[in-house]
Amino acid sequence: MTPHLIVTDLDRTLLNADHGLDDITIDTFQTLERQGHSLAIASGRHYQDIREVRRQLGVNAHIISANGAHLHGPDDQLIHEILVPQDIVRALLKMEVSEEVRINLYTSDRWLIDAPEPKLLAFHESTGFTYNVVNMSDVDGHQVGKVLFIGDPVLLKGIETHIRAHFEERTHVTYSLENSLEVMEREASKGQMLHRLAAQLDIPISHTVAFGDNLNDTDMLQNAGRAFAMGNAHPQLLTRAPNAELIKSHTEAGVAVKLRELFAL
Template identity: 45%
Template sequence: MQPHLIVSDLDGTLLGADHDLAALTIDTLRALAEEGHGLCLASGRHHRDMVGFRDRLGGAAHIISSNGAWTLDAAGQCVRSAHLRPEQVEMLLGLPRPSEVRLNMYREDAWLIDDHAPGLLALHEATGFEYQVAPTERMEVQGVGKVLYIGEPRLLATIEAAAREAAGDALHITYSMSHSLEIMAAGVNKGSAVSALLDDLGIPAERCLAFGDNLNDLEMLSLAGEAHVMANAHPQLAQDLPGATVIGHHAEEGVARCLRRRFGLADERHG
């Protein structure tokens, strides 16, 4: 069998409702790696937050983090990065925003936030990754892969409109969840990062299986030869990708069960 590249988003896709990897998922991806297939975790998360998941898969997975701003090889070395320009970061930090909207920044080695938001940490309990609180005026504008705003959708819509008016096509703007507005440099997205990784590995897009659940997965799913949308996905995603296959729910190991059928792995029962 020719090797494939299996690429999956994390939250809402590969991870369960507890934002962690299920035993069936770990067993399935380890088995496929042992058969010679490539693995890639592609997420809006910071790469330091993703390393723990990769290690539990046997350390064989590539990492695409911050929606494509950084790519790490299976050995954990950064092979590609794309940062916002400092003046773009300054503009984004200066956009008017309501006090209840949290401004976040992903730099090479840290997740910065403008004020405490304990509820966000629940998403990262499985990895222990935590933010560092920093006043906006003290946030470093160099080496920033992603700026994100977290808040109510109606409030984020106003910030999105202001960013688009200020920067036009010079930014890539998307949502990883309805309450998470994510902004990278133009051309930076999971799709462009996966395309570059496929070139690195010498695997054609036709042999790429991709899995996702939200709008920041659109470009990645669009290029994959076999695109899969979760049952719990954002409704717009399936509409934009009529050729994609809708599979099971992320809380029911939908990705693992799909892969076991696709590659003929023996059925395994897990608790």
């Protein structure tokens, strides 16, 4: 079979309800790699976080992290990155934000947060990756791939409106969950990195397969040769990416089930 590039999101897509990997998922990806297909994980998570999931999968996958801010190879070498301009990071950190909203920065090597948030630790328990609590006024805004606001969706909507009003032409603003507002540099996206990686691997975009569940997966699904939205996907995802086919949910190992069907495993 012609080699394909298979790219998948993690949370609520590849990972199950316990934020882990089902046995059928691990077996499917290892089989596809043995057959000569290229694999990639594309997530809003930090690179260090995704790397542990890749280890658990047991495959040599590329990693697209922070919603397309960074692209790493299977050998952990940085291939490309698109950082948020320092002046924008500083401006975002100076915004008046409710104390109920947690401000996070994903730098090249760390996850910074403005105050402890136990629920986030539970979310990342399966990988062991954790945050560093810092005083954001001491942060210079250097080497930031993503600014992340976590909180009530109503509060986030106000923040989103402010950011779009002041930085619309210089930022890519999206959601990975309804309580997670993510801000990257304008050109940083999963779809953009999908194109870059396919070109590097000399794989036609028509031979790319992508899976996602939320709004930050939109342009990746729009651009992939075959696109699949999880049964648990955000209601607007299929509207924004009408080319995507709806499949089983992440609680039913939907990615693995569809891949086994596509590649006759």
